[in-house]
Amino acid sequence: MISYEYPLNERIRTLLRLEDLLLKIAHFTAGTAPQDHHVALLTIFETLEVASRADLKVDLVQELERQRQILMSFRNNPEISEEALAGALYEIEQASTGLLAMAGKIGQYLRENEWLMSIRSRAAIPGGVCQFDLPSYHYWLNRDPAVRRGDLGTWIQPIAPIRDGIEIVLRLLRASGHPEPLHARAGAFQLTMAGRTAQMLRVRLAQSETVVPEISANKYALNVRFMLPETVARPRVAERDVAFELTFCSL
Template sequence: MILYEYPLQERIRTYLRLEHLFMHLQQLLPRVDAMDHHFALATLFEILEVSTRADLKTDLLKDLDKQKHALDSYRGNPAIAEAVLDEVIGHLDQCFEALNSLPGKIGQTLTESDWLMAIRSRIVIPGGTCGFDLPAYHAWQHKPPAVRQAQLLKWAETLKPMADAVALLLKLLRDSGAPQKVIVNNGQLQQSLPQGRTFLLLRLALDEALELVPEISGNRLMVSVRLLHQGEDNRLQAINEDVSLELALCA
């Protein structure tokens, strides 16, 4: 099964983009090649670009606090394991404290480095990090792999509170949705969302063997899915047959 996710709110869109970038960064950091470290730096700068929203830190803190209060309401419920509940709430508290203790905006430590910002300004230009453009960066790429890696880990560590908060919030969000089998008639599905709840994320699982790609759109009132067939030439074409898939709405 291939899992597709579609955010129904801009804040969740930002969280998913950050998660995507942090996953790339985690794959690049253990490597030792200078080219891998170049792309690790590029990914760090992409994370900074996404997280420069003035209210991102506030949004994360509010969501962590909201989740904590929601889970606190389950205390005393015989169907809930108190030990597991305490563990999750403790994790929320840790993420809140770590994020709240960061000075200023997220990534401020990195943006205060003139050397990093010089690379950041050139890395978006095609070929902008050539040796003649950034000789200091060229020299850094020739340092021993362990030296480069140690610096990358140090820079990435300044973003860890944000990464941990995003990972925990998305995990709790995903766990809130129960997958259900749905039949998509003639390759198209349009579904009104139940009133009284604010759904934030749609998750859709498709059998890989079908070679279908979902085109998803949605808002707080309705979601729409159109299934397209991906042929050998990778062109997408609409289908007119019934297909079974798994759908989950997370609030």
């Protein structure tokens, strides 16, 4: 199955973008080639840009505390595993403690590093990080992969509490809904919201389905069109019935 997620507010949109960037950082940092670590560093810069657009730390702390209170209400419930509940509460408390311990603006320690900021400014120019533009960066890219990986770890570690908080909030959000099997007639599906509230929609399709969902939603209605994934011609609606799963997610 392929899952497509559609955020319904700016806060969830920011969390999904940061999750995607942080996963890319982890993936490329694990590599050994200079190109891997170049992409990892540029993605760290992107992460700082996205994270600085909102009061992210406060939002995460407030949401984690709200979820902690909800979980606390399940204590002594015979249908809930006390061990699983204790583990979830501990994870939330650890993430909250890490977030509260973060001082100053997110990524300020990186912004104070003149060498990194020189790379960031040159990276905004197409082809701007060639060896003749930044010889010291060329030197770093030719160091031992373990040294580069250690530096990348040092630069990303201070925002690890952000990563942990996002991981918990999005995991709870994704687990909050129940998938409903549906059919889009002639490639189109409409639904009146009728008081439904959600922060994110999830559309899941079988791997064999050669269509891509195009989603639009507001507090009144949801519209999903399944488009043929044309890479050359103009995208067009798949004029056939499409089976899919729809999940409304809300914390």
